[in-house]
Amino acid sequence: MKKLHISANVSILLLIGVLVTTFSGVAGSDPPAPQPSAAAAPQSSTAAAAAPQSSAPGSAISNMCASTDHKELCHDTLSSSNGTDDPIELIKAAFQAVVDHIQTASKIREDMEKKANDPLNQAALSDCKELLQYAVEELEAAISDVTGKEVHTLGDRVHELLNWLSAVISYTETCKDGIDNPEIKSEMEKGLVNATALTSNALAIVTGIDSILSAFHLPNISSIFSRRLLEENLGDVHQIDADGYPTWLSTSDRKLLALNHHGIANPKPNVVVAQDGSGDFKTISDALNAMPKKSKSRYVIHVKAGLYKENVIVTKDMVNVFMYGDGPRKTIVTGSKNWKDGTPTFQTATFCE
Numbered sequence: 179m180k181k182l183h184i185s186a187n188v189s190i191l192l193l194i195g196v197l198v199t200t201f202s203g204v205a206g207s208d209p210p211a212p213q214p215s216a217a218a219a220p221q222s223s224t225a226a227a228a229a230p231q232s233s234a235p236g237s238a239i240s241n242m243c244a245s246t247d248h249k250e251l252c253h254d255t256l257s258s259s260n261g262t263d264d265p266i267e268l269i270k271a272a273f274q275a276v277v278d279h280i281q282t283a284s285k286i287r288e289d290m291e292k293k294a295n296d297p298l299n300q301a302a303l304s305d306c307k308e309l310l311q312y313a314v315e316e317l318e319a320a321i322s323d324v325t326g327k328e329v330h331t332l333g334d335r336v337h338e339l340l341n342w343l344s345a346v347i348s349y350t351e352t353c354k355d356g357i358d359n360p361e362i363k364s365e366m367e368k369g370l371v372n373a374t375a376l377t378s379n380a381l382a383i384v385t386g387i388d389s390i391l392s393a394f395h396l397p398n399i400s401s402i403f404s405r406r407l408l409e410e411n412l413g414d415v416h417q418i419d420a421d422g423y424p425t426w427l428s429t430s431d432r433k434l435l436a437l438n439h440h441g442i443a444n445p446k447p448n449v450v451v452a453q454d455g456s457g458d459f460k461t462i463s464d465a466l467n468a469m470p471k472k473s474k475s476r477y478v479i480h481v482k483a484g485l486y487k488e489n490v491i492v493t494k495d496m497v498n499v500f501m502y503g504d505g506p507r508k509t510i511v512t513g514s515k516n517w518k519d520g521t522p523t524f525q526t527a528t529f530c531e
Contacts, residue, residue, distance in 0.1 A: 238263035242272070245386040246379040255376065265329055265390060270321050272380045276346065277317045279373035283350075284310050286369035290362045298520050302356035305524045306366065312494075313349040316342040332387050339384045346377050356522040434476065434500060444502055447480035457482060462490045462501075462511065471495040483508035489515055492531040 242265070243252035252272075259271040287306050294300045320342040323335055350370050357363040383390065419425055423432055434445055450457030451465045459465040462481055469477050476498050483504040490511060492499065503509025513528035515521040 238268065241390055242268050242383055245389070246382040248375040248379055251372065251375055252379045266324055266327065269324055269383060272376070272383055273317050273321045276373055276376045276380060277314055279376060280310050280313050280350070283366070283369040283373055286365060290365055293362060294359065298522065299357060299359045299362060301525065302358065302522045305356050305522050306353040309349040309353045313346045316345045336384055336387055340381065343377055343381045343384065347374070350374060352524055356524050444480065445478050445500070447478045450480045450482060452482040453484035453486070461488055462486055463488055466490070466492060466496055466499070469496060469499065473498045476500050481509050486511045487513070489513040489527070490529045
């Protein structure tokens with residue numbers, strides 16, 4: 179998972195007028211009820227020896243769908259999975275069904291784009307294209323993560339799978355929320371209703387993976403998963419360590435973030451941004467666009483003092499980037515895009531990933 183680290187201790191950037199937040203979209207109105215639909219499922223790739231012994235496939239599907247909110251849709255989806263009772267293949271089928279319906283919604287978006295005759299809705303539908311592609315990429319990552327894995331290791335992957343599926347919900351809801359035209363909005367809501375319901379089902383299946391594996395006569399759930407459940411019940415006491423850092427943060431990144439706190443000089447930057455031309459670039463966006471794509475090592479950007487009037491976007495392939503400034507009153511980034519000026523909310527952030 180890529181991570182963008184910004185050092186609070188060296189007071190990187192003061193964003194004027196904008197709070198960059200993590201969001202989950204909320205639909206403006208109740209969406210149409212999902213319709214039963216049989217979605218295509220991927221072919222089995224898990225070795226037969228690894229597949230659990232269960233009763234008839236119908237019973238396996240019932241176990242999978244027991245905790246879902248849209249059971250009929252769940253049964254219709256998983257029934258198309260070539261009669262398998264392998265939980266890995268059934269989970270992949272649940273994920274693939276969401277992919278199929280999002281791709282169908284993408285075609286509806288193309289049709290709606292022809293009907294949009296104002297800049298705001300044209301921009302919103304353009305955002306939808308990007309958001310739905312992001313959703314598909316998250317789902318493909320989830321499918322890849324379980325493909326070829328042993329069934330008993332599913333517990334280790336629950337948190338990552340839930341992150342990907344939750345992101346899909348946010349992307350599809352943000353797509354709908356940006357549309358202002360009632361007719362276009364209604365069509366997109368109808369087009370995404372099954373994708374939303376199927377994502378909800380997939381979330382329920384992954385959340386209840388321990389019960390599902392037990393139903394498949396697989397009591398030896400990963401000890402790591404059991405430990406994570408215990409941590410959750412104790413209030414996630416191990417998620418933040420004694421130094422105040424997330425437990426997943428690597429040792430090298432802890433040192434990087436702690437440099438200023440201990441009075442040590444800032445890390446040597448790969449590039450310097452300076453408005454007066456004394457650096458490698460005059461804008462933050464130019465520095466980011468010049469960095470290696472999908473960098474495997476930490477890429478450090480020093481933004482010198484100045485008022486940077488730009489909307490900075492850190493794209494998905496700008497990974498392992500670390501950025502710091504000269505202080506909250508010296509290095510300032512400010513933007514002025516807003517919905518009233520015809521910019522969809524999705525595009526108004528001053529500094530976003």
